[in-house]
Amino acid sequence: xxxxxxxxxxxxxxxxxxxxxxxxxxxxxxxxxxxxxxxxxxxxxxxxxxxxxxxxxxxxxxxxxxxxxxxxxxxxxxxxxxxxxxxxxxxxxxxxxxxxxxxxxxxxxxxxxxxxxxxxxxxxxxxxxxxxxxxxxxxxxxxxxxxxxxxxxxxxxxxxxxxxxxxxxxxxxxxxxxxxxxxxxxxxxxxxxxx
Ligand code: TYD
Numbered sequence: 298x299x300x301x302x303x304x305x306x307x308x309x310x311x312x313x314x315x316x317x318x319x320x321x322x323x324x325x326x327x328x329x330x331x332x333x334x335x336x337x338x339x340x341x342x343x344x345x346x347x348x349x350x351x352x353x354x355x356x357x358x359x360x361x362x363x364x365x366x367x368x369x370x371x372x373x374x375x376x377x378x379x380x381x382x383x384x385x386x387x388x389x390x391x392x393x394x395x396x397x398x399x400x401x402x403x404x405x406x407x408x409x410x411x412x413x414x415x416x417x418x419x420x421x422x423x424x425x426x427x428x429x430x431x432x433x434x435x436x437x438x439x440x441x442x443x444x445x446x447x448x449x450x451x452x453x454x455x456x457x458x459x460x461x462x463x464x465x466x467x468x469x470x471x472x473x474x475x476x477x478x479x480x481x482x483x484x485x486x487x488x489x490x491x492x
Contacts, residue, residue: 299380300330301491302416304390306458307424308451309443310431311473312480314388316424319481320488321386327485329492332379334372335388342368350444362398366410369394373416384492390414392421392468396457397445419491422484423462426473428452 305313317333324331337343337350346364348354356364369391379385391414399407428451435446445454462468469487471480 300384301419302376302380302385303488304387304392304418304421306389306392306421307473308426308428308431308455309446310435311424311426313424316477316480317386317388319477320484323481323485324384330383332383332385334376334385336369336372336390336393338368338372340368340371342371358401362394362402362407363410365394365398369411369414373414377416390418392461395461396454399457400450400453418467420487421468422471423458423468424471424473428455
């Protein structure tokens with residue numbers, strides 16, 4: 298039987314990537330076999346996307362949405378093989394496409410190009426944070442903002458995330474203003490029933 302798959306989501310600057318590392322470490326200390334990964338992935342299409350996010354390449358929004366969906370399909374083969382013996386934590390998954398790419402594009406189209414990403418996370422941890430605080434955090438760590446990192450964009454994306462959280466019980470809302478260790482404990486409690 299495959300092990301379980303968990304996604305960490307939220308607007309840029311919400312702290313999900315750091316928290317994912319803390320959770321992986323806590324699980325490893327409990328003796329659990331864990332693999333961490335992210336989307337955009339490290340695979341060929343993921344690399345193209347990362348170049349576009351830092352403006353080294355320029356794609357239409359529609360092309361970028363297709364690339365995110367294509368990267369996800371390629372990456373799924375790898376995730377599925379890892380799930381045979383490890384629990385997988387991913388930094389972003391399908392909900393990122395729904396929350397981010399549906400800002401400029403039609404939501405039904407985004408859902409349809411992602412239709413074959415049938416592997417569903419057992420739980421998605423949605424890190425919720427005021428975009429103003431998120432941008433302050435980003436500015437402390439980086440000099441050039443990435444593609445989506447501006448206030449009006451992040452406000453729309455946050456709202457999309459919250460709308461999905463209202464209708465999907467597998468999405469766990471996480472208050473990203475809480476201390477790091479409190480959040481690690483909270484998330485591990487949600488994962489424990491699936492160990
Ligand atoms: P992010 O996860 O913040 O990575 P890093 O910390 O390395 O910058 O950046 C990925 C960006 O890609 C983020 O702005 C969200 C966006 N994105 C989409 O628009 N659609 C998607 O399907 C995914 C996976 C990410």
